[in-house]
Amino acid sequence: xxxxxxxxxxxxxxxxxxxxxxxxxxxxxxxxxxxxxxxxxxxxxxxxxxxxxxxxxxxxxxxxxxxxxxxxxxxxxxxxxxxxxxxxxxxxxxxxxxxxxxxxxxxxxxxxxxxxxxxxxxxxxxxxxxxxxxxxxxxxxxxxxxxxxxxxxxxxxxxxxxxxxxxxxxxxxxxxxxxxxxxxxxxxxxxxxxxxxxxxxxxxxxxxxxxxxxxxxxxxxxxxxxx
Numbered sequence: 001x002x003x004x005x006x007x008x009x010x011x012x013x014x015x016x017x018x019x020x021x022x023x024x025x026x027x028x029x030x031x032x033x034x035x036x037x038x039x040x041x042x043x044x045x046x047x048x049x050x051x052x053x054x055x056x057x058x059x060x061x062x063x064x065x066x067x068x069x070x071x072x073x074x075x076x077x078x079x080x081x082x083x084x085x086x087x088x089x090x091x092x093x094x095x096x097x098x099x100x101x102x103x104x105x106x107x108x109x110x111x112x113x114x115x116x117x118x119x120x121x122x123x124x125x126x127x128x129x130x131x132x133x134x135x136x137x138x139x140x141x142x143x144x145x146x147x148x149x150x151x152x153x154x155x156x157x158x159x160x161x162x163x164x165x166x167x168x169x170x171x172x173x174x175x176x177x178x179x180x181x182x183x184x185x186x187x188x189x190x191x192x193x194x195x196x197x198x199x200x201x202x203x204x205x206x207x208x209x210x211x212x213x214x215x216x217x218x219x220x221x222x223x224x225x226x227x
Contacts, residue, residue, distance in 0.1 A: 007038075010079065010088045010113060013146070014106060014137060015120035017094025020148035022051070024120050024174055025091040026058040027182040031172075033062055034180070037086040042067040042078050044109055045093040055091055058179060072112040079113040090115065097136040107140050117142045118171055121162055123153030130158035134166025142166070148174040150184070156194060 011028070013021040025041065032039045041059050045051035046068055059066045069075035075090070082088050092109065095102045110117050119142045121130060134145070145168040147159045163170060170191065172183040184190065193200045 007086050008083045008088075008114070009086070010082055010090065010115045012090040012092055012110060012115045012117045013120050014092050014095065014110075014117045014140075014142065016097060016133065019094065019120040019122055020174060021045075021094070021120045022055050022058075022091050023177075023179070023182075024118075024146055024148060025055060025089050026062075026179050027174060028087075028172070029059065029062060029064065029089055030179050031181075031183055032087055033064075038084070039064060040067065040082070040085040040088040041091070042069055042075065042088065043091040044069050044075060045091055046070050048093060051093065069109075072108040075109055076112040079115075082114070097133045103136065103140065110140055116144070118144045118146050119162070119166070119168065120146045120148055121159065122149040123147050123156045123159055124149060125158040125162075127158045127161035131161040131165035134162035134168060138166040138168065142168065144169055144171040146171045146173060147186075150175040150194065151177070160195075 013024050015021055022043075022045070025043075029039050029041050039062075041055070041064050043052055043055050043066060045055075052066070052068060056066045067078050069078050069090075079088065092106065095106050097103065109115075117137070117140065119134065119137045121133065125133075134142075145159070145163055145166070147156070147170070150156070150173055159170075162168065170186040173186050174182060175184045176182050
């Protein structure tokens with residue numbers, strides 16, 4: 001989970017357009033505020049129409065003053081006081097991972113301070129494409145993956161492909177559109193539950209339980225016929 005006890009931690013949410021980076025930023029900010037932690041939020045998404053306004057509307061509700069950084073130099077200046085905050089969260093613009101120039105620009109932002117980039121990817125993405133995207137972002141020093149849209153996706157193999165081919169570990173996951181309490185801490189058990197929900201149902205009504213009962217019934221009938 002992205003809850004660090006040591007002050008001065010900086011996370012930047014990166015990923016392709018429409019992956020859910022802005023909402024993920026707001027959700028993690030809310031999670032830290034509810035834990036009575038001091039939070040700073042910055043956005044580098046200053047060119048997209050409505051990019052700043054979307055996040056600003058959410059941070060205003062949380063009584064946070066959203067900071068803006070148009071350039072790597074401006075972001076470096078914003079990071080001078082990170083020790084005054086428990087965590088600093090950076091929302092970035094959506095980047096085409098297959099455009100070398102855009103990726104170079106993103107690399108400049110990531111390298112301007114002690115930033116830990118988090119790749120944000122939506123569930124339901126094609127596994128081959130997810131794996132390729134993750135490999136590209138891993139080349140920029142990304143080590144963690146935050147899945148989004150787990151509430152509306154039924155096929156999440158793409159997330160496993162991204163984690164495998166990018167060598168990434170799972171961070172918190174977004175499983176609801178709500179900002180407050182909108183992140184799920186992924187553990188081996190919770191991930192297995194997402195992958196195999198039927199296996200975690202109670203004995204009564206579970207698919208496994210039905211199969212076992214049916215199998216016992218068939219064995220009893222076979223014995224009766226043999227007798």
